Amino acid sequence: MPKVFLVKRRNPVAAIRSWDELPDEERADTYIPVSLDCMLHYSTEDYRSESSSSSSESGGGHGDPGGADLCRLGSGSAQEPEPSDHLAPPAAAAPEPGTHEEPGLHLAGKRPTARSKIKFTTGTCNEATVYSCELCGKGFRLQRMLNRHLKCHNQVKRHLCTFCGKGFNDTFDLKRHVRTHTGIRPYKCEICNKAFTQRCSLESHLKKIHGVQQQYAYKQRRDKLYVCEDCGYTGPTQEDLYLHVNSAHPGSAFLKKTSKKLAAILQTKLTSVLQRNAKLSEEDK
DNA sequence: AGATGCTCCGACTTTTTG
């Protein structure tokens, strides 16, 4: 099966550099507001049959599936996922794929074949409430986790790449993807200067090529890297990045997105720095 | 105030390409 999601070429039409500047309706006209309907029409079997017959279209779009309506709520011990139940053949009422009018389905590609990697998270929380997915039986401790998981089953994706049109469920996924278009590679190997878009790629490179094993405890947070998605600049702190963007990319969406609280703090620091610099330059005269 | 949604990021993983 050809790899359908690899970015091969840049869409010459897409000239918009920053997707964040787009309103929701433009960056994702395929977005379907939270509603149960779209998912009730979409059984697992439909999903699978579509997957198997999927064209070479890219990952296509998911949309908000409608949250808790699709979950079964129960205790962890009494509510084990029942995959066979969830994977049962589609209800007869289920429409032919593509027959129900789902806005944006024209853009929504077919989901790739179901992956084998299934992580069941219900096993360790017997006493806790578990929200389980009606489609695949996965369980989640938090409803918001289930809600997000449900997006994986949906064909409509909210976040579209302005370069190639590929859709993603998560803004971060889109951000990560866009780096393949912009060429920004924040993670550099200090030994050979080779750069990577993802930290795991760098760590894999370090281990396999240079035999350098990163010493991180399980789930230990690495030093966060603050990346300017406009030019690839990386800074050690958010303040550092803010200062950079403020001076180098005044119109950047990053500045608009920075929360007011944080922006106020950073702006105060920035102002004091500027004042100090001005004072120093005056003293030099 | 609590619930919920959105966003962000790390982490682990798989799949495909060259």
Next chain:
DNA sequence: CAAAAAGTCGGAGCATCT
């Protein structure tokens, strides 16, 4: 086989809604 790209989940912070 290494690298690239992507799928997905855990967790957290913030904003908005009820």
